[in-house]
Amino acid sequence: MSEATSTGTQARPLAGARPRFHLIFSPFLYAPESVRTVFTVTFATCCLPLVAGLVLFGWRAAVVAAISIASCVLTEKLFFKVVRAPALVGRSHAWLTGLLLGLTLPADVPWYVPLVAAAFATTLGKAIFGGVGHFLWQPALVGRLAVTVIFPALLTGADGPILARNQLVRGDIRQVQAVQRLRDWPDQLPPAGYDGFVVEKPQQTLRLLYDSQRPRFSGIAYVGDGLERPEPPLLSRLPSVRRMMYGVRPGPMGGTCAVLILVAGVYLMYRNYVKPHLPLSFLLAAAVVAAIAPIHLVGHDGATRTVWYPFLYEGLAEGCVFLIYHLTSGGMLLAAFLLATEMTSRPVTRGGQVIFGLLGGALAMVLRICTRVPVPVFMAVLAVNTLTPLIDALWRPRVMGQSWLARFRLG
Amino acid sequence: MRRASFRRHGSFRGGIDLPEETHRTLHAPIRPAPPLECLRISLVPGGRSPAELIVSPGSRVSAGQCIARASDETGVDIFAPCSARLGETTTCPAADRDGFVEQAVVELTELPESQQIRTLTPVFDWRAATREELLARLLQGQLVTFTRRVQPLAQWVRRAMDRRCSTLLCNGMEHEPYVTSTHSLLKYHGPEIARGLAILAGAMGIDDVSLAVDARYQDDYQDIVAPTQTYGIEGYSLPSKYPISAENVLIMVLTGREVPVNGSPMDLSVAVVDPATCFAVYRWVACDQRCTHRVVTVSGPRIDDPGNYWVPFGADCHELLGNGEQPLIHGGPMVGKRIVDRSVVNASTDALLAIDAPIPHVPTPCIRCGWCTDHCPARLNVAALNDAFELGDVAYADRAGAMACVECGLCSYVCPARLALSQRVRRLKRNLFFLRHRAAMDKGGK
Numbered sequence: 001m002s003e004a005t006s007t008g009t010q011a012r013p014l015a016g017a018r019p020r021f022h023l024i025f026s027p028f029l030y031a032p033e034s035v036r037t038v039f040t041v042t043f044a045t046c047c048l049p050l051v052a053g054l055v056l057f058g059w060r061a062a063v064v065a066a067i068s069i070a071s072c073v074l075t076e077k078l079f080f081k082v083v084r085a086p087a088l089v090g091r092s093h094a095w096l097t098g099l100l101l102g103l104t105l106p107a108d109v110p111w112y113v114p115l116v117a118a119a120f121a122t123t124l125g126k127a128i129f130g131g132v133g134h135f136l137w138q139p140a141l142v143g144r145l146a147v148t149v150i151f152p153a154l155l156t157g158a159d160g161p162i163l164a165r166n167q168l169v170r171g172d173i174r175q176v177q178a179v180q181r182l183r184d185w186p187d188q189l190p191p192a193g194y195d196g197f198v199v200e201k202p203q204q205t206l207r208l209l210y211d212s213q214r215p216r217f218s219g220i221a222y223v224g225d226g227l228e229r230p231e232p233p234l235l236s237r238l239p240s241v242r243r244m245m246y247g248v249r250p251g252p253m254g255g256t257c258a259v260l261i262l263v264a265g266v267y268l269m270y271r272n273y274v275k276p277h278l279p280l281s282f283l284l285a286a287a288v289v290a291a292i293a294p295i296h297l298v299g300h301d302g303a304t305r306t307v308w309y310p311f312l313y314e315g316l317a318e319g320c321v322f323l324i325y326h327l328t329s330g331g332m333l334l335a336a337f338l339l340a341t342e343m344t345s346r347p348v349t350r351g352g353q354v355i356f357g358l359l360g361g362a363l364a365m366v367l368r369i370c371t372r373v374p375v376p377v378f379m380a381v382l383a384v385n386t387l388t389p390l391i392d393a394l395w396r397p398r399v400m401g402q403s404w405l406a407r408f409r410l411g
Numbered sequence: 412m413r414r415a416s417f418r419r420h421g422s423f424r425g426g427i428d429l430p431e432e433t434h435r436t437l438h439a440p441i442r443p444a445p446p447l448e449c450l451r452i453s454l455v456p457g458g459r460s461p462a463e464l465i466v467s468p469g470s471r472v473s474a475g476q477c478i479a480r481a482s483d484e485t486g487v488d489i490f491a492p493c494s495a496r497l498g499e500t501t502t503c504p505a506a507d508r509d510g511f512v513e514q515a516v517v518e519l520t521e522l523p524e525s526q527q528i529r530t531l532t533p534v535f536d537w538r539a540a541t542r543e544e545l546l547a548r549l550l551q552g553q554l555v556t557f558t559r560r561v562q563p564l565a566q567w568v569r570r571a572m573d574r575r576c577s578t579l580l581c582n583g584m585e586h587e588p589y590v591t592s593t594h595s596l597l598k599y600h601g602p603e604i605a606r607g608l609a610i611l612a613g614a615m616g617i618d619d620v621s622l623a624v625d626a627r628y629q630d631d632y633q634d635i636v637a638p639t640q641t642y643g644i645e646g647y648s649l650p651s652k653y654p655i656s657a658e659n660v661l662i663m664v665l666t667g668r669e670v671p672v673n674g675s676p677m678d679l680s681v682a683v684v685d686p687a688t689c690f691a692v693y694r695w696v697a698c699d700q701r702c703t704h705r706v707v708t709v710s711g712p713r714i715d716d717p718g719n720y721w722v723p724f725g726a727d728c729h730e731l732l733g734n735g736e737q738p739l740i741h742g743g744p745m746v747g748k749r750i751v752d753r754s755v756v757n758a759s760t761d762a763l764l765a766i767d768a769p770i771p772h773v774p775t776p777c778i779r780c781g782w783c784t785d786h787c788p789a790r791l792n793v794a795a796l797n798d799a800f801e802l803g804d805v806a807y808a809d810r811a812g813a814m815a816c817v818e819c820g821l822c823s824y825v826c827p828a829r830l831a832l833s834q835r836v837r838r839l840k841r842n843l844f845f846l847r848h849r850a851a852m853d854k855g856g857k
Contacts, residue, residue, distance in 0.1 A: 025834040027745040027820035028738065028766055029429070029588065035775050035827045133776030133828070272782070348781040348794045392795065399812030400659065400789040401669040 035132075038343070039092035042273060046099050046338055048264045052247050052257030057107035058163050058171040058195070061253045064114050065102035071118035072098030079127045093132045097121055100140035100342075103254025103334060104378060105147075108161050108173045109154055116150060117143035137385045138342045141378050148374050156374040158204040160250025163196040164189055171195035185239065185248055201250050203330035203368060205237050209295040210369045212306070218298045220310065221318040231298045234322075241321060244328045254338075255331035265337030274341040278353040282336040283327055285361030290326040291319065293369050330368065335377045336361070345385040352395040360384040416636065417629050417648035423664050425788045426652040427821060429745070432588040435717045436710050437628075441595050442718050443525035449498070450725035451516040451755045452478075452489055453505050456555050457562035459485050461515035468497050471521075475701050478517065481553070487563045488553040492703035492723035493526065495519035504754045506741050508560040509837075511751050516725065528706075528721040530603070531698035537610050545614040545696065552695040554702045557687035559746070561758045564688065571682040572615055578681045579617045580665065581608050581689060583624040583632075584649060584656035587743030590762040592706040594628060595719040596686050601635035604686045607693030609642035611684060621645040623661060653745070654819035658683045660788045672815045687761075705758060707731070711740075711765035726756045732763050740764040745820040775828040783822035783832055789815040793822045793832050800835040805846065808839040816840055 053061040076094040101121050105114060121143030129135040148155050161176040165186050177190045179197040190196060208216045217237075218229040239249050247257030255261070268274040291311035299305040311319035327333065340346065340360055347356050360380050367376035398404060454461035462479035472478055472491040479489040498518030504511035537545060546568075554564040581604070585593040597604060605622070612620045622639060624632050626648035639646045647665060649655055659670045661683065668679050676683050691702040703723055709731055710717040722731065728750045732739050739750040743762055750763070783793035791812060799808040813836055822832035 025831060025837075026740075026742075026747050027824050027833070028740055028747065029744045029824060030829065031825045031827075033825075033827045034829065035778055038778070038780065038827050131776065133778045272785075273780070275781075275785075343778050343780045346779075348779050348784050349792055350785075392792075396792060396795075396811065397784070397790045399672060399791055399815045400663065401672045401674070401815050402812050 036092050038273060039096050041271060042268065043092070043096045043099055045264045045267050046096070046103065046254070048260045049103055049254035049257055049334065049338070050099065052260045053103070053107060053253030055168050056163060056247055056256060057161075057253050058167070058169060058173045060173045061102075061107040063111070064105055064107055064109060064253065065099060067111055068102040068105065068114035068118050069095055069098030071115045072101065072122050075119050075122040076127065079123060080131075083127075085131075093126075094122065097126065097139045097143075100138075100339060101143045103338070104140060104144045104252045104331065104375075106155070106160055106251070107253040108176075109147075109151075113147050113151055113154060117147040119143075120146035133344055135344055136388070137382050138339055138345045140342075141339060141382050141385075144375065144378055145382060152374070158200060159198050160201050161196050161198050162248065162250050164194075167195040185243065199250055200237070201330070202238050202244065202325060202328075203251075205234070206325060206329060207368060209234060209297075209310075210293070212296045212304065215296040215298045215304050218300075220314050220322050222314065227300070229298070229300065230302050238325060241324055244325065249329075251329070252331045252334065255334035258328045258333050261333045261337055265333075268337070268341070273343070274337070275350060275353060277350050278341055278346060278357045279336040281354045281357030282340055282361040282364075283332070285358040286332060286336075286365045287323050287327060287361075289362050289365035289369070290323055293365070326365070331375065331377050332364065335364065335381050339378070340381045340384070345388055347388050347391045347395070349392070349395060349397050351397060352391045355391050355395060356384055356388065359387065417624060417626075417632075417646040419626065420623075420647045420649050420665065422650045422652055423655065423660055423788060425786050425790065425821075426654060426660075427786050427825065428651075429586070429588050429653045429824075433591050433594075433710075436589070436591045436708055436719055437594065438598075439591075439595070439718045441528050441599055441706055441721050443527045444720045444722040444726060445731065446525065447522055447723075447726050447730055448520070449727070450492065450495070450519040450522065450723055451501070451503050451727065451753075452492075452519060452725035453755065453757055454479055454489060454500070454515045454517060456487060456489075456724075456757060457485070457560070457566075459483065462486050462489050464497075464500065464517060466497055468499055471496050472519070475703070485563065485566060487555055487565075489517070490553070490701040490703055491519065492725070493519075493523055495523075496521040504751050505757045506559075506748060506754065506759050509841075510748055511741075511754055516755065519725065525723075526704075526721065528600075528704070530600070531694060531700055533697040534699050535697050537606075537613070537697050540613075542613060542616055545610060548696050549610070549614045549692065552692070552702070554688070554691050554695060555758045557685055557691070557705060557758045557761075559742070559759050564692070567682075568611075568615060571677060574677040574680060576615070576677055576680045576682040577617060578619045578621070578666070578679075579608070579612050579615065580661065580681060580683045581620070581622040581644075582656055582658065582661055582683055582685050583622055584651065584661065585625065586651055586653045586656050587745050587762075589710045589764050589766070590708050590743045591710075592708045592719055592761045593686050594625070594631075595708075596690060596706050597624060597635065598628070598631045600690060601632055602638045603693045604689045605635050605638035605642060605644060606697065607689030607691070608644060608684070609638075610696050611689060611692050612642075612644075615682070617682070618643070619645075621647055621665060623647045623649050623665060625649065625651050627651055654788055654817060654821065657788065657817040657819050659815075659817050660819075672812050687758075705756070705760065707756060707760050708762040709764075710762065712767060713765045722756050722760075724755075724757055728754050728756060728760075728763055731756070732765055738766065740766060745824065746818065774830045777828055777830060780827060782825040782827070786821045786825055788819060788821070789817055791816060791836070793836065796836050796839060797830060797832055800839055805839060805842050808836075809843055813839045814843060 073094045121139040125139030125142030126135045163171040176196040177194040217234045218231040219233045221235045245258045294306050294308045295310045297305045364377040364380035367373045460482050462481050464479045466478045474493045476491045502513045503516050505514045550565045629648045694700040707722045740747040741750050816836045820833040
């Protein structure tokens with residue numbers, strides 16, 4: 001129990017005697033979770049998408065992840081040795097950062113790419129801000145941005161490799177043959193000496209919809225209406241929805257398997273490390289932008305048609321499929337559930353996280369639609385990370401006993 | 412026939428279900444205190460200046476005899492809990508709101524065997540008395556409140572009446588691990604508490620009286636139901652979620668109104684009282700028994716004989732707890748204090764615990780997980796307040812509403828970085844209060 005304010009009746013010590021306060025403070029019980037547990041459990045959970053990457057992209061995925069984790073830990077150690085500052089909970093967080101960084105990289109990159117990315121992630125992303133608890137941007141994404149800028153040829157292509165079905169886990173992801181489409185992945189086997197195919201990334205296919213100069217498709221799905229059209233539908237160039245869910249497509253090695261990312265995300269929510277508000281608002285905003293942004297199609301006469309509300313253009317079922325492609329491609333789920341939810345770089349309050357998620361999701365979609373930014377979703381997360389202190393300062397929950405207006409007074 | 416029971420009521424957002432750990436003392440009867448060597452009775456329970464002894468040191472006093480008279484309006488008279496020999500006047504630490512304060516005490520030695528708590532026969536027909544008679548008798552009682560900050564009951568009653576309080580709430584919730592003193596009092600002396608509450612309401616002229624009890628134990632409180640209906644007391648059973656028994660939270664849950672940030676419950680014309688005070692009121696007004704004892708839960712994993720004891724004021728904490736190797740705590744484990752040498756039981760002592768020492772953790776930087784903010788019953792952004800503390804930005808803490816903190820300790824409890832958040836917010840509050848007090852003084856000076 002507590003008194004609200006102490007008025008003038010506070011007990012005073014004896015007149016003349018010096019007051020001696022023995023302040024040893026409560027509470028004397030603690031919840032079992034510590035910072036280290038938080039990072040360790042998150043690390044273990046994030047290994048789930050890595051498993052998917054290992055299966056789909058072969059042993060090179062494990063190598064990339066191992067290099068990235070090891071170099072994150074070593075860079076962190078080196079940095080704190082050089083600046084002679086105590087790294088308090090650095091190591092468990094360095095492990096986590098390294099793993100997340102690995103998840104955002106494709107599996108076919110050479111060994112020096114995760115190394116450079118880890119160095120940037122640890123120094124520029126984390127250490128110069130003062131380490132755990134102080135950084136502004138998600139460190140793994142800082143590393144990813146750095147290598148995207150430094151090695152554009154390796155990381156910004158419209159195509160990516162994927163292993164053939166008989167080469168899963170053991171195949172070498174760099175021994176691949178170029179094939180255009182992924183729809184017939186289970187039926188096709190690569191010629192001898194090759195372990196997989198190079199195919200177009202789904203988000204690149206989706207981006208073609210928004211090209212007003214030269215539209216490539218005449219519709220999203222149009223099944224069985226029997227009309228002749230000059231161009232194929234969008235879905236004929238994309239892998240099936242089931243394959244999008246399993247992750248059979250090129251992309252960041254931890255960002256393709258939607259099922260396992262969702263499982264990991266739900267577990268983190270169950271542990272209360274992630275509030276559902278953030279990923280859900282992120283995905284909601286992305287879905288809304290995708291549902292209303294105009295797409296450009298080829299009409300019957302060959303002229304360009306601009307269609308607003310593609311969600312409703314061919315019916316709700318096709319609209320939903322269209323949204324699912326948008327939400328599962330390009331690391332969107334990875335960003336929403338595992339990257340944007342990094343504790344330090346997200347706002348603290350629930351309302352702030354909703355704002356953060358809405359801004360991030362909408363920005364990710366806008367970047368994908370309107371710009372040629374290489375990894376739009378990750379860049380969007382970095383951009384809204386920048387706004388986190390602002391959101392935290394502006395959005396305050398109404399404190400008990402405060403008036404409704406008091407929370408809008410700026411600090 | 413359906414048993415009469417309490418009205419169920421909702422809860423609040425935030426809070427947490429703490430581990431209870433009360434099973435060892437939950438159904439234990441109230442027992443007499445173990446044999447005591449001496450008592451050190453505070454002469455300044457809630458007052459400003461010590462009461463003046465009216466019995467010379469070295470002489471014998473009998474139970475209930477007045478041994479010291481209050482020196483001003485803010486003090487109370489001191490009575491002997493049992494027959495004893497009066498010793499020297501010294502000082503020793505007694506619990507106050509924030510810690511232990513050295514207070515003037517008088518020693519009593521040559522104590523008889525400890526008494527059992529008894530149900531007394533009424534000698535005063537309080538139901539036939541007028542309001543003025545009741546109030547006069549209540550104010551004669553020299554009672555104190557049994558809250559964390561002990562103050563004379565007369566002072567509290569006068570303040571509540573000055574603020575024209577129209578609602579009287581009896582806070583029978585108990586939510587801290589290990590602590591069962593209120594529960595045992597309600598279970599074994601429920602009707603007396605209901606009568607005490609009715610007396611208090613009658614003396615203060617309040618019609619809207621409520622008693623809030625824990626929904627889990629309401630079957631133990633069946634004895635209270637009939638008296639509450641007789642005296643027009645509304646009984647509520649609330650779900651137990653820490654910290655529902657914090658005054659501000661209880662008022663928010665029961666009345667739906669929120670205590671203003673810099674205010675007290677009396678700003679909403681609500682007066683909150685606890686069962687121990689009601690019990691003391693009944694024993695004085697109806698049975699002519701002075702208030703010299705209280706129920707104290709002595710418990711903890713290392714205590715061999717835990718229980719609820721009827722302990723006289725002034726008993727030495729270490730004498731009650733036995734050995735002193737593990738940290739000994741005065742009050743519940745969430746808001747209590749480490750016991751210091753020679754500290755004594757006073758009206759604020761609801762429990763004396765010997766719990767395992769929390770492993771000393773080096774606090775790590777805040778990782779902004781937001782759990783403190785999620786669980787805060789006052790909906791404070793504790794992470795931002797922690798920043799304000801580290802930057803020394805008291806003005807920001809004021810705007811962020813630091814004064815609304817109910818000091819329940821939940822933020823420290825859940826913090827994975829083991830930061831002493833609740834202590835930091837408490838310090839910000841004290842600083843704010845001090846600054847405001849000084850500003851008011853400056854203004855008054857001009």
